[in-house]
Amino acid sequence: MGYDVRQFKPTIYLLILMGMVGYAMAAQSLVFCIVGVAGVVLNAWLSSRGKFRPLPRPIANLVTLGAVAYIIQELLTQAGPPVMIVGQFLVFLQLVKLWEQRGNRDWAQLLVLSLLLMVAALMNTASLWFGLLLAVYLFLSLYCCLLFHLKVEADIATAAFPVSPDKLSPETLRQDQRFLGRSMRRLTTAVAVVGVVFAVGIFVVFPRGPGGMLGPLQQFHNPLTGFSDHVAPPSVDVETSMFASERLAT
Numbered sequence: 001m002g003y004d005v006r007q008f009k010p011t012i013y014l015l016i017l018m019g020m021v022g023y024a025m026a027a028q029s030l031v032f033c034i035v036g037v038a039g040v041v042l043n044a045w046l047s048s049r050g051k052f053r054p055l056p057r058p059i060a061n062l063v064t065l066g067a068v069a070y071i072i073q074e075l076l077t078q079a080g081p082p083v084m085i086v087g088q089f090l091v092f093l094q095l096v097k098l099w100e101q102r103g104n105r106d107w108a109q110l111l112v113l114s115l116l117l118m119v120a121a122l123m124n125t126a127s128l129w130f131g132l133l134l135a136v137y138l139f140l141s142l143y144c145c146l147l148f149h150l151k152v153e154a155d156i157a158t159a160a161f162p163v164s165p166d167k168l169s170p171e172t173l174r175q176d177q178r179f180l181g182r183s184m185r186r187l188t189t190a191v192a193v194v195g196v197v198f199a200v201g202i203f204v205v206f207p208r209g210p211g212g213m214l215g216p217l218q219q220f221h222n223p224l225t226g227f228s229d230h231v232a233p234p235s236v237d238v239e240t241s242m243f244a245s246e247r248l249a250t
Helices: 003-028 030-049 057-076 082-100 102-121 126-159 170-205 238-249
Strands: none
Touching: 003 030, 003 082, 003 102, 003 126, 030 082, 057 082, 082 102, 102 238, 126 170
């Protein structure tokens, strides 16, 4: 059952690339974009050619400690947003995990780190281009998570019930390869549509005033969500305004 692996790896490589590009857009850093993209592309090329060799644990640990020291120095000396400085550490950590990845646990950590990097970038930018990239990233991350779940289950089944490759029917494998992509895209679309519908429903139905479904729970406060139709400057106390006018007159 190797077809799921062949679909999973290109997807997660693309997801990691989008996360690093999104962070570079938010931080407006061309250096991190070049370093991140070059590290991911080179790793993907070596893996596709079968020439990838995992980074030794001691070297990976040393690189990680160096990244931690660099981030601490940046936090103490730089005046930028701490979230973006932590995002630099997430970029370094993803590259280290990518070059030492050996199994499904490493892939799971890469998925989580990529999501955290996009969250850090989201907190520092309101760019339209980043918003479009984030929308594509969210749907792709859902598709990647579903593929990863399928990969893990397939690995468990293969380990529990090993089957010799010569006993597998080539026609069955080709049929699985042909229908897997379509079925996964349909499942991803269905899950995404349900998630979007629930999100929009919660946004619309959630009370914006003392009424609504949760009205009885709002006796002591008035929570507001969503966008207001009216924008007005802050009100000024009349007595304070008159007192200020008298002082100016004298």
